Amino acid sequence: MEVGLFIPCYIDQLYPQIGMASVAVLESLGVTPVYPRNQTCCGQPVFNSGCFKESEKLAKKFYTHFRGFEYVVAPSASCVHMVRHEYGNFTQNDPEFARLQSHIFELSEFITNILKVERLDGRFPHKVGFHQSCTGLRGLRLGTSSELNEKKGSKVRALLQSLDGIEIISLSRPDECCGFGGTFSIFEEAVSSFMGMDRLRDHQQAGAEIITGYDASCLMHIEGLIKRNKKNLRVMHIAEIIACAIS
Amino acid sequence: MDNKEMVLGNLQSVMIEEDASYPQYSHPHGGIKNPSESFKSILENVGGECFFIKSYAEFKNHLVTLDIYKSARNICVCPKELGKESVDINSVEKGHDLRNVDLAIVRGEFGVGENAAVWVDADSLKYRSVLFLSENMVLIIDSGKIVPDMEKAYELIDFKKLKSGYFISGPSKTADIEQCLVIGAHGPKSLTVFVIRP
Amino acid sequence: MSNHAKKAAEFLKDEERARWHDQSLWFLREKRDNASKSVPDWESLRETAHKIKRHTLANLPRYLEQFEENARARGVHVHYAFDGSEHNSIVLKILKERNVSRVVKSKSMLTEECGLNHVLQKNGIEIIDTDLGERIVQLLGEPPSHMVLPAIHRKKEEVGKLFHKYLGTEKGASDPTYLANAARAHLREIFLASEAGISGVNFAIAETGGITIVTNEGNADLGNSLPPLYIACMGIEKLLPYSRDLSVFTRLLARSATGQPISTYTSHLLGPQPGQEMHVVMVDNGRSDILKQEKFRKALFCIRCGACMNTCPVYRRSGGYSYNYVIPGPIGTVLAPHRGIKKYKSLPSACTHCGSCTDVCPVKVNLHDQILEWKAEVDVSGNLGFVKKSAMVMATIVLGNAVLLALVGNLARMIFRILPKPICNFITIWGRTRDLPDIPAKSFRKVYNERVMNEADHG
Numbered sequence: 076m077e078v079g080l081f082i083p084c085y086i087d088q089l090y091p092q093i094g095m096a097s098v099a100v101l102e103s104l105g106v107t108p109v110y111p112r113n114q115t116c117c118g119q120p121v122f123n124s125g126c127f128k129e130s131e132k133l134a135k136k137f138y139t140h141f142r143g144f145e146y147v148v149a150p151s152a153s154c155v156h157m158v159r160h161e162y163g164n165f166t167q168n169d170p171e172f173a174r175l176q177s178h179i180f181e182l183s184e185f186i187t188n189i190l191k192v193e194r195l196d197g198r199f200p201h202k203v204g205f206h207q208s209c210t211g212l213r214g215l216r217l218g219t220s221s222e223l224n225e226k227k228g229s230k231v232r233a234l235l236q237s238l239d240g241i242e243i244i245s246l247s248r249p250d251e252c253c254g255f256g257g258t259f260s261i262f263e264e265a266v267s268s269f270m271g272m273d274r275l276r277d278h279q280q281a282g283a284e285i286i287t288g289y290d291a292s293c294l295m296h297i298e299g300l301i302k303r304n305k306k307n308l309r310v311m312h313i314a315e316i317i318a319c320a321i322s
Numbered sequence: 323m324d325n326k327e328m329v330l331g332n333l334q335s336v337m338i339e340e341d342a343s344y345p346q347y348s349h350p351h352g353g354i355k356n357p358s359e360s361f362k363s364i365l366e367n368v369g370g371e372c373f374f375i376k377s378y379a380e381f382k383n384h385l386v387t388l389d390i391y392k393s394a395r396n397i398c399v400c401p402k403e404l405g406k407e408s409v410d411i412n413s414v415e416k417g418h419d420l421r422n423v424d425l426a427i428v429r430g431e432f433g434v435g436e437n438a439a440v441w442v443d444a445d446s447l448k449y450r451s452v453l454f455l456s457e458n459m460v461l462i463i464d465s466g467k468i469v470p471d472m473e474k475a476y477e478l479i480d481f482k483k484l485k486s487g488y489f490i491s492g493p494s495k496t497a498d499i500e501q502c503l504v505i506g507a508h509g510p511k512s513l514t515v516f517v518i519r520p
Numbered sequence: 521m522s523n524h525a526k527k528a529a530e531f532l533k534d535e536e537r538a539r540w541h542d543q544s545l546w547f548l549r550e551k552r553d554n555a556s557k558s559v560p561d562w563e564s565l566r567e568t569a570h571k572i573k574r575h576t577l578a579n580l581p582r583y584l585e586q587f588e589e590n591a592r593a594r595g596v597h598v599h600y601a602f603d604g605s606e607h608n609s610i611v612l613k614i615l616k617e618r619n620v621s622r623v624v625k626s627k628s629m630l631t632e633e634c635g636l637n638h639v640l641q642k643n644g645i646e647i648i649d650t651d652l653g654e655r656i657v658q659l660l661g662e663p664p665s666h667m668v669l670p671a672i673h674r675k676k677e678e679v680g681k682l683f684h685k686y687l688g689t690e691k692g693a694s695d696p697t698y699l700a701n702a703a704r705a706h707l708r709e710i711f712l713a714s715e716a717g718i719s720g721v722n723f724a725i726a727e728t729g730g731i732t733i734v735t736n737e738g739n740a741d742l743g744n745s746l747p748p749l750y751i752a753c754m755g756i757e758k759l760l761p762y763s764r765d766l767s768v769f770t771r772l773l774a775r776s777a778t779g780q781p782i783s784t785y786t787s788h789l790l791g792p793q794p795g796q797e798m799h800v801v802m803v804d805n806g807r808s809d810i811l812k813q814e815k816f817r818k819a820l821f822c823i824r825c826g827a828c829m830n831t832c833p834v835y836r837r838s839g840g841y842s843y844n845y846v847i848p849g850p851i852g853t854v855l856a857p858h859r860g861i862k863k864y865k866s867l868p869s870a871c872t873h874c875g876s877c878t879d880v881c882p883v884k885v886n887l888h889d890q891i892l893e894w895k896a897e898v899d900v901s902g903n904l905g906f907v908k909k910s911a912m913v914m915a916t917i918v919l920g921n922a923v924l925l926a927l928v929g930n931l932a933r934m935i936f937r938i939l940p941k942p943i944c945n946f947i948t949i950w951g952r953t954r955d956l957p958d959i960p961a962k963s964f965r966k967v968y969n970e971r972v973m974n975e976a977d978h979g
Contacts, residue, residue, distance in 0.1 A: 084919060087964040088929045089957050094964035095971075110968055113922040121912050121919075123873065125895030125904060129916040136920060213875030221553065222831065222879035224562040248546070252833045256872025258908070261949045263870055265529035268953035269538070269837050270872075299954025326600040329756065332808035333581045338817075342578035344761065345571035349768070352560040364781060417746055418712050436559075436771070437781035450793060451745035454738045472782075476767040481728045481790065485594075489770070489786035494738040497778070498653035498669060500676040501544050502696035507652060508704055508711075509738020509784065 079144035080108035081137075081179070083151045083291075084116035090291050096318035097150040097182055103321055104190055108148070111140040119157040123257045127164060134158075134165045142171050146189060147179040150314045152211025152289045155181045160214060181289055183313055184217055187230040193237065197320030200240030204283030205232055206274065206297070207250045208290035217289070221250050231289065235313065238320045244281040248273075255296040271300045279306060286310045351471035357435025358468045358517070365438035368492035369505040370513040372438075376520050378403055381462060385427075390458040390512055394424035398452055401429045401462060417451035426456035426510070430490075432467040433517065434475045439489040440515060441475060450486055454494075459510040461490065466519040523866040528838035542836040544672060549830045551779025552880065558781075559771065569768050570884040573821035576759055577811060583726040583759045584802065590729025594791030597799040604634035607803045611636060611718070611751055614799055615645055618749055620715040622646045624707075626740035627654060628720030629667060629824055630753050630803060632846045636718075647718075650707050650739040652700060659686050665840030667847055668777050668826035673839055707739065717743030721754035721800070722823070723769060727762045730790035731800065734773055734783045741787055750792065751799045756807055757820040769823060772882035776825040806858055815893045819854045821883040828877035828887055834870055843867060850877035854890040857897065865903040868894040926965065933959050 078101065082094040101108045118133030137158070141147050149155050158179045166172040186192050207229070211217045218229030236243055254260070254270025261267075275297055278286050286308060288294055294310040301308050311319075323331070354360050362372040375381055382404070385391050397407035398420065409423055420426075428447070430440035440461045444450040453459070469475050479487065494509030505511065532538045556562045576583055588598045601607035607630075615623060623640070625631065625647055637658075640647045649658045653670035657663065659682055664670030671679070680694035689702045719740045723732040731752055733740050744750045760766065766788075774780040792798035811817050829835050829849030840848040845856040845864065853871065856864040868891050877887040898904055904912075918928050936944050936959045945951030962970075 082964050082968075084925065087925075088933065089960065091960050091962060091964035091967045095967060098968070110965075112965070112969075115922050115925050116919040118919075121916055123892070123895070124908060124912050125868070125892070125897075125899040126909070126912040126916070127896045127899070129912055132916055133919055209872065209874035209876075213879060220876070220879050222876060224557050224559070250876075252872050252874035252876070254833065254872060256874075259869065259872050262908070263525045263528065263834070264949055264952060265525070265532050266834055266837050266870075267872075269532055270833050271954070273542075295957050296954065298957065299950070302955035303953065324600075325602045325606055328602040329600045329802070329804045329808065330581045330584065332602075332804065333584075333811065336578075336580075336808065336811045338578040338814075340574075342575045344575045345568055347564075347568040347571075347768070349561040349565050349568065349771075353558060368780070368784075421708075421712060434782075439782050439786070449745070451742065454741045454745065472767040472771050476764055479763070481725075481730065481763045481788075484730075484788065485791050486793065487788045488741075489782065490784065491782045492784055494736065494784055496652045496700055496737050498651070498656065498671055499679050499696040499699055500674075501547070501669070501672070502676070504697045504700040506697075506704070507700060507737035507739070508650070508707060508742055 076105065077107045077109050077145065079141045079147040080110045081114060081117070081141065081147055081149035081154065082110070083149060083154045086150065086291055089295070090312070093150055093291055093312045093314055096312065096314040099318045099322070100182065100314055101148065104186065104192065106190070109144070114140045117154040117157045119154055120257050122157060122161060131165045134162050138172055138175060141175055145178065146185065147175065148182055148185045149179065150182045150289070150312060151291065152181040152208055152215050152217060153292065155179050156210040156214040181211060181215060181217065183231040183234055183289055184215065187234055193230070193233065195234060195237050195317060195321060197317065198239040199316055199320040202242045202244055202282050202284045203235070203316070204246065204278035204281060204286045205235065205243050206253060206286055206288035206293055208288050208293045209252050211289050212250055231313070235316070244278070244283050246277050246281055248277055253293045253296055255293050260296055267296070268300065271296050275300050275306060279308060283308060287313050287316055289313050349473060351436045354435045354470040357470045360435040361433045361438050361468050365492060365515060368438060369495065370438065370492040370515060372515045372517065374517050374519055377518060381516050381518065384516070385460070388514065390425055390514065394458070396422050397425045397427070398423045398456065399427045400447055400452070401427070411448050411452055414449070417449035417455070420449060420452050420455045423452060423456040425458045425460065426452050427460045427462065428453065430461040430463045430515065432465055432469060432475070432478060433463055433515065434472060434489070435468055436471045437491055439475070439491040441479065442488045442490055443484065444486040444488060445484060453488065453490070454509045456510055458512045459514070461513065461515045462518065463515065464518045466517055468517065523844060524838065524842050524870040525866065527842035528870070531839045531842060532837065538837055541673060541839060545830045545836045548778060549880070552776055552827055552830065555775035555779040555781060559775070565768055565772055566882055566884050569772055569882055570821060572760065572765050572768060573883050576761055577757065577817065577820055580756065580759065580811070583761060584756060586726040587724055587729055587759060590727070591800060592729070594729050595798070596729065596791055597797070599799065599801045601801055601803045601805070604803070604805045607634045607753065607801055607805065608636050608639040610801050611753070612639060612643055614749070614751060615640070615716055616643070618715070620645060620749065622648070622714055623716040623718055624648050624650050624711055624714045624743045624747070625718040626720070626735065626743050627651045628718065628753055629847060630720055630755050631718065632664065634803065634805065648710055650711070650743060651737060652703055655703060655707065656682065663846070665848065666826060666829060667824055711742045711746050714747045716749040716751065717747045718751045718753060719743055721752050721758050722773070723766060724754055724759050724800070725763050725766070726759055728790055730788055732766060733787045733789070734770070734785070735787070736784045738785060741785055744789065745793065748795065749797050751801065753801045753803065756802050756804055773823055773825055776827040776880065776882040810858055816854065816858070816890055818885050819851065819890060821885050822851050823883055825882055827880040827882065831876045831880045833874065833876070834872065838870065842870070850887040850891065851885070854887060854894065857894050861897060861901050862903055865898045868898055926963065929963055937961070
């Protein structure tokens with residue numbers, strides 16, 4: 076199976092290892108990732124600042140690179156949410172555009188929902204804090220948010236849980252926002268960091284060694300606070316954990 | 323143009339295209355297996371008390387043992403079945419004259435299991451202010467009826483005739499000072515409910 | 521720094537108090553969760569409530585007139601007010617005509633919105649807020665900082681000091697029960713002496729012409745049953761078609777607001793009591809304009825529970841005053857900009873779009889989506905600000921071309937790898953409180969291309 080591989084702009088520039096881990100994970104599951112060379116960005120940072128017109132240009136560019144793929148996979152729930160839920164603003168009734176919207180998946184979502192893999196054959200003997208980034212959780216519904224009276228649970232969490240030796244710790248606030256929020260992290264920097272420190276403290280008090288999630292932007296924010304405050308924790312994207320566990 | 327014309331006129335130009343039909347609905351509370359049990363336990367949680375008794379006679383015997391009765395100097399009894407005490411609501415000149423009522427005893431029509439609310443039809447009370455002026459309150463549900471949820475509750479109320487009615491659940495309260503729960507704000511400081519089931 | 525950002529940063533300077541504020545409101549969120557999870561049909565109830573509100577607002581003129589007719593038949597005087605100042609004039613006129621010099625008021629966000637207190641005071645009428653929290657902020661001369669808990673930002677020692685000054689409580693006393701009892705005694709005399717009572721309305725029923733008020737303290741009911749004159753003030757969006765619909769909303773409101781299964785008093789008033797004059801003032805004040813805007817109309821479904829505030833991680837850490845509007849938090853953020861997008865342009869940016877507000881809203885207002893729409897309005901109206909707009913325009917240019925992205929990216933990464941870490945942290949806003957990530961030498965596309973070429977070479 077071939078899939079279009081979308082590597083978000085900030086992962087491309089700042090976290091190439093997450094991109095390579097995503098490639099490794101897909102290949103290990105028998106999927107061939109195809110990386111359109113001239114891809115850049117889904118437009119989310121611009122869109123989330125309110126600049127809809129500008130982000131439309133980036134959406135149209137994204138479409139030119141990824142149309143025609145059976146599936147598109149990205150190690151970023153927020154980017155996938157952008158395409159799936161916000162690209163509707165730009166599609167102008169183009170059925171191919173609509174098709175792209177319904178066939179793009181976050182990496183772990185692709186593994187559980189399309190490849191129908193529920194258990195991974197790998198070992199990761201660590202205490203892990205699972206940060207359920209907001210757009211993935213309440214946007215893509217990758218899990219059940221704590222606000223809702225529903226019992227669906229999280230397939231992504233179950234996937235992680237299947238790794239041998241892993242212990243996913245319990246948080247006092249299981250899905251509170253970390254405070255990254257895109258440009259919020261710059262323009263509301265005081266609140267952003269205050270929120271991030273609260274998340275960090277929660278993970279620390281619960282005994283986490285590693286904080287993971289499906290959005291590297293949140294992890295970048297939390298990691299920044301870890302390093303500044305010299306905390307004894309590290310962050311790993313879910314793709315990195317899986318790649319490490321199955322290798 | 324007067325205000326009504328302006329308001330309604332501005333609203334007439336609102337175009338709503340999506341489906342906005344009135345929904346047919348029914349949401350019985352599937353979690354209330356025993357409404358009476360639920361009523362009693364929730365009432366106790368919100369600072370009230372609940373007794374199940376068999377008759378008016380038993381009510382009277384129990385009432386006189388309660389501190390709120392023993393320490394009360396001015397008692398206002400509303401249901402005719404219970405006779406009179408020191409304050410007769412029908413004899414005072416205005417609602418303000420009930421200001422010193424220590425204990426009011428009022429009929430409740432039925433209770434609600436999901437939230438320990440008691441429906442009080444205030445039309446039979448000469449002054450509905452007695453419900454809020456008295457220091458303590460006793461409600462008697464002589465019908466013995468406790469329905470599971472608010473949906474069933476509203477089915478029992480005839481709003482065509484009603485002038486005022488209250489769901490009352492527990493004593494008055496506030497948490498406005500540093501979120502500390504204080505029982506007894508402006509209304510009665512205690513609520514005791516008697517349910518008569520022969 | 522924007523208005524909200526500046527005020528929030530100030531709020532956070534007192535770290536201990538900020539943490540206490542956050543914890544107090546999170547506690548309410550937890551109570552709400554416990555309550556909602558005890559109702560098996562909770563999510564269906566929310567959906568029904570949403571549909572009832574949607575239907576009512578789509579047919580509002582009809583329901584307003586039906587309410588008016590039925591209320592009048594029951595002896596209620598019904599008034600329409602197109603805007604806030606009309607509302608204030610109507611209330612003032614009613615009070616002046618009956619020579620009222622003192623009026624007791626219970627919780628009404630609408631009267632806050634219209635600025636009623638100020639108008640009455642200017643015209644020589646004493647108006648006393650009687651909800652404990654409202655009374656506290658009134659004596660302090662402050663606006664409320666939360667819709668349901670107006671004095672949440674004040675500690676009990678501060679209330680003790682205030683009551684010692686105004687109510688004669690013991691110096692240094694801060695026990696909440698003692699203070700609440702003092703307020704009870706103080707306000708009781710005021711209720712008994714008042715010539716008029718004013719309250720808000722939680723729900724108005726078109727079918728009967730009756731109104732429903734939801735309270736815990738009992739003050740609203742003292743205010744509408746003791747004085748000979750009673751005025752109920754409501755926004756036009758408070759209408760519901762049938763009495764039966766109360767069964768849905770009374771199950772959602774208190775649980776969402778405080779986690780209680782129901783408030784202590786759910787009062788149904790269908791006409792004045794004997795010897796009483798009752799008025800209802802129905803206020804538009806911009807609501808019909810909001811209804812015209814498809815993107816924003818669902819905000820009118822709001823039943824003023826405050827759940828969105830309790831769950832909002834930003835509100836909890838910035839406090840009500842950072843919003844500079846009568847209602848703060850997520851619902852405030854979607855309502856305020858209608859009153860001036862330039863004045864409130866900083867509010868939509870005070871949001872991470874986490875979506876928690878939308879998930880707790882009992883009537884399923886799409887709060888976080890509307891906040892994003894407001895961001896777009898801020899941009900389109902030219903209020904984004906030079907720095908932000910230029911940054912976004914430049915970002916679009918760079919991100920619009922892979923070669924340009926690679927070039928700019930390589931250059932930036934090179935610079936940040938050369939510069940010592942403290943300088944990197946110093947020159948970026950990010951670096952004030954966080955370290956920058958370790959900057960890689962190669963981008964993903966470079967690493968991946970090298971791998972592809974490697975594989976090609978080795979066949």
